[in-house]
Amino acid sequence: xxxxxxxxxxxxxxxxxxxxxxxxxxxxxxxxxxxxxxxxxxxxxxxxxxxxxxxxxxxxxxxxxxxxxxxxxxxxxxxxxxxxxxxxxxxxxxxxxxxxxxxxxxxxxxxxxxxxxxxxxxxxxxxxxxxxxxxxxxxxxxxxxxxxxxxxxxxxxxxxxxxxxxxxxxxxxxxxxxxxxxxxxxxxxxxxxxxxxxxxxxxxxxxxxxxxxxxxxxxxxxxxxxxxxxxxxxxxxxxxxxx
Amino acid sequence: xxxxxxxxxxxxxxxxxxxxxxxxxxxxxxxxxxxxxxxxxxxxxxxxxxxxxxxxxxxxxxxxxxxxxxxxxxxxxxxxxxxxxxxxxxxxxxxxxxxxxxxxxxxxxxxxxxxxxxxxxxxxxxxxxxxxxxxxxxxxxxxxxxxxxxxxxxxxxxxxxxxxxxxxxxxxxxxxxxxxxxxxxxxxxxxxxxxxxxxxxxxxxxxxxxxxxxxxxxxxxxxxxxxxxxxxxxxxxxxxxxx
DNA sequence: CGTAGTCTTGACATATTTCAATGTCAGTGG
DNA sequence: CCACTGACATTGAAATATGTCAAGACTACG
Numbered sequence: 054x055x056x057x058x059x060x061x062x063x064x065x066x067x068x069x070x071x072x073x074x075x076x077x078x079x080x081x082x083x084x085x086x087x088x089x090x091x092x093x094x095x096x097x098x099x100x101x102x103x104x105x106x107x108x109x110x111x112x113x114x115x116x117x118x119x120x121x122x123x124x125x126x127x128x129x130x131x132x133x134x135x136x137x138x139x140x141x142x143x144x145x146x147x148x149x150x151x152x153x154x155x156x157x158x159x160x161x162x163x164x165x166x167x168x169x170x171x172x173x174x175x176x177x178x179x180x181x182x183x184x185x186x187x188x189x190x191x192x193x194x195x196x197x198x199x200x201x202x203x204x205x206x207x208x209x210x211x212x213x214x215x216x217x218x219x220x221x222x223x224x225x226x227x228x229x230x231x232x233x234x235x236x237x238x239x240x241x242x243x244x245x246x247x248x249x250x251x252x253x254x255x256x257x258x259x260x261x262x263x264x265x266x267x268x269x270x271x272x273x274x275x276x277x278x279x280x281x282x283x284x285x286x287x288x289x290x291x292x293x294x295x296x
Numbered sequence: 297x298x299x300x301x302x303x304x305x306x307x308x309x310x311x312x313x314x315x316x317x318x319x320x321x322x323x324x325x326x327x328x329x330x331x332x333x334x335x336x337x338x339x340x341x342x343x344x345x346x347x348x349x350x351x352x353x354x355x356x357x358x359x360x361x362x363x364x365x366x367x368x369x370x371x372x373x374x375x376x377x378x379x380x381x382x383x384x385x386x387x388x389x390x391x392x393x394x395x396x397x398x399x400x401x402x403x404x405x406x407x408x409x410x411x412x413x414x415x416x417x418x419x420x421x422x423x424x425x426x427x428x429x430x431x432x433x434x435x436x437x438x439x440x441x442x443x444x445x446x447x448x449x450x451x452x453x454x455x456x457x458x459x460x461x462x463x464x465x466x467x468x469x470x471x472x473x474x475x476x477x478x479x480x481x482x483x484x485x486x487x488x489x490x491x492x493x494x495x496x497x498x499x500x501x502x503x504x505x506x507x508x509x510x511x512x513x514x515x516x517x518x519x520x521x522x523x524x525x526x527x528x529x530x531x532x533x534x535x536x537x538x539x
Numbered sequence: 540c541g542t543a544g545t546c547t548t549g550a551c552a553t554a555t556t557t558c559a560a561t562g563t564c565a566g567t568g569g
Numbered sequence: 570c571c572a573c574t575g576a577c578a579t580t581g582a583a584a585t586a587t588g589t590c591a592a593g594a595c596t597a598c599g
Contacts, residue, residue: 115437117523123440125433140423145430145528165538169415176411179422180383186429187388190368193432194358196440197366197484201587232545241440243588248547264545264596280360285388295408444555475577486556491579507564507577546595553588562579569572 056081056157058131058219059105066184067177068294076171080163081105084155089230093148093156094135102158103139106132109154110231114238115146124239126188127151127212129219136182139164152230173295191285196241199280204240205250206279209260213269214286225272230265254278299324299400301374301462302348309427310420311537319414323406324348327398332473336391336399337378345401346382349375352397353474357481358389367482369431370394370455372462379425382407395473416538434528439484442523447483448493449522452503456512457529468515473508497521 060077063069069077084107087093093104093111106128113125113134125146128134134148139161168175191211195204216227233251237244255261259275261268269275303320306312312320327350330336336354337343349371356368356377368389371377377391382404411418434454438447459470476494480487498504502518504511512518 115433117437117441118525119523121441123437125436137426137429140419140426141430146433168419169538172412172415172418175415175418175422176383179418179425182422182429183380183383183425186380186425186432187384189429189432189436190358190389193368193436193439194360194366196436198360198364234545244545245547245589246587249587252547280362282361295412477577487577488557488579489555492555495579540599542597542599544595544597547593549591551588551590554586556583556585558581558583560580563577565574565576567572567574569570 056084056105056107058107059133059157062131062133063174063177063181066180067173068296069174069177073167073171073174076167077174080159080167082158082160084157087150087154087156089150089152089154091150093150093154094138094144096144096147099143100135100138101162102160103136103164104134104148105157105159106130106134107155107157109150109152110229111148111150111154112235112239113146113148122238123241124235126185126192127215127239129215131219132185133178133181136178137185139178140182151235176295187285192239201240201242201246201250202253202278203280204242205236205247206254206259206275207281208236208240208279209267209269210276210279210281210283211286213267213272214283218286225269227267227269228265229262229267299327299348299350301350302376302400305374305376306417306420306424309423310416311539312417312420316410316414316417319410320417323402323410325401325403327400330393330397330399332393332395332397334393336393336397337381337387339387339390342386343378343381344405345403346379346407347377347391348400348402349373349377350398350400352393352395353472354391354393354397355478355482356389356391365481366484367478369428369435370458370482372458374462375428376421376424379421380428382421383425394478419538430528435482444483444485444489444493445496445521446523447485448479448490449497449502449518450524451479451483451522452510452512453519453522453524453526454529456510456515457526461529468512470510470512471508472505472510 056078060074063077094100108130111128111134114122115125116122135144138144195207199207213227221227233247234244237247240247251262258270259278260270299321303317306320336347351373354371354377356371357365358368359365378387381387438450442450456470464470476490477487480490483490494505501513502521503513
């Protein structure tokens, strides 16, 4: 029942004392397992709970009427995937699983209680939603300013970095059962173009994305190609505390 | 000294009682006037205050080392332009003025006090940052999924909508002293292409963007071209309260 | 063993960028 | 009042990146 990855993340984000940790743990519902390609929460809903991702990869998506889909952000274990729904109530985008996932629900009523009793905790949850926004800003720069190759390489740099922060020390091989079509929705380019870019990365000995694993051959070169600067991922370490 | 537009926005966003309103008003520093193209806060800084925009148009930007610039969001009067800096401390992007602006600073120390004393206010400020994120998500869809014409029309639809919400009932003419180069940075296309799109919109009798004003000839057509659905802007009306 | 989903590749169409030249306008100082 | 300047806008032509279409190959799974 203990939602470790989520707790670990909050502790990394804020100065949470044992009492607060206990309160959070108590607020988290039992772990639920979902298959790949299932909707965790859907745009337009007004759920009375928020969700923490404990295992697996999910993503936030915004769908247009005509079927176009933009992936806004990938989510890794420990992320609060719809905390924004707590402050906002009505969801303006969906969260769906990309692999099998394990999640835990946190009733909004419990959060009401927590934020009133523990201002520091409220601030930390607030910070979690803001860091999420940080990723989205970076995604915006990626899609708005970087050409396809740089864009793709840059995204993989971020993902590797985040996998490591979430505790996967893959070395050079990572489990990554994500289709090229999914990558296309994230990168804002066509599936076929994703394929071409991946081929080039493969041919150039930079990385290989096969069926369900990602193999990094030359991380240095990948970071160069992606013009990657991890500064925005390290902001995590800097934060204010009310104590 | 009263930061009306900002107060008005918070009241619209949350259930703020008179005592809380007074506390916010007291926390806001004197109004400061800035010229166009000045930096309000800069990425990398760790300011000890946050800023509310009272008059004028500003934008959040993320600059790359090599000079590329992505505009993340436009800001209109009433917006809190760097509240995220309160929760995060170290800024990961800059905010710059696009026109002459009037701002007010709110010391973080005051905010510390406010969020501890008034949980409802903390939630409202949190919500303000989240709504900001909503706009960024929409920007992401715009840039990732919409071709240049739709993208441009869609952005103008959003801007008009927000100008109106902020109290400008222009009818068909809006003050909009924004250069095509700025629009290009926001839209993720080249300045020259922006020019071509604007020409087409002009030739088709949809809208005209001249020196410093925006004239909407056929709003219906603009919304059609932009595939505009204002749902995400209306989320504002739905929110939870701790009372 | 077939089927469905994904991946791969090539040829071609289109959108967008880049380059280069010219035009417009507001402000400035003679 | 006029010439000059600098920032911005406009346009065309050529180059490039990316999308679309079509066909075949691979793989997992029933």
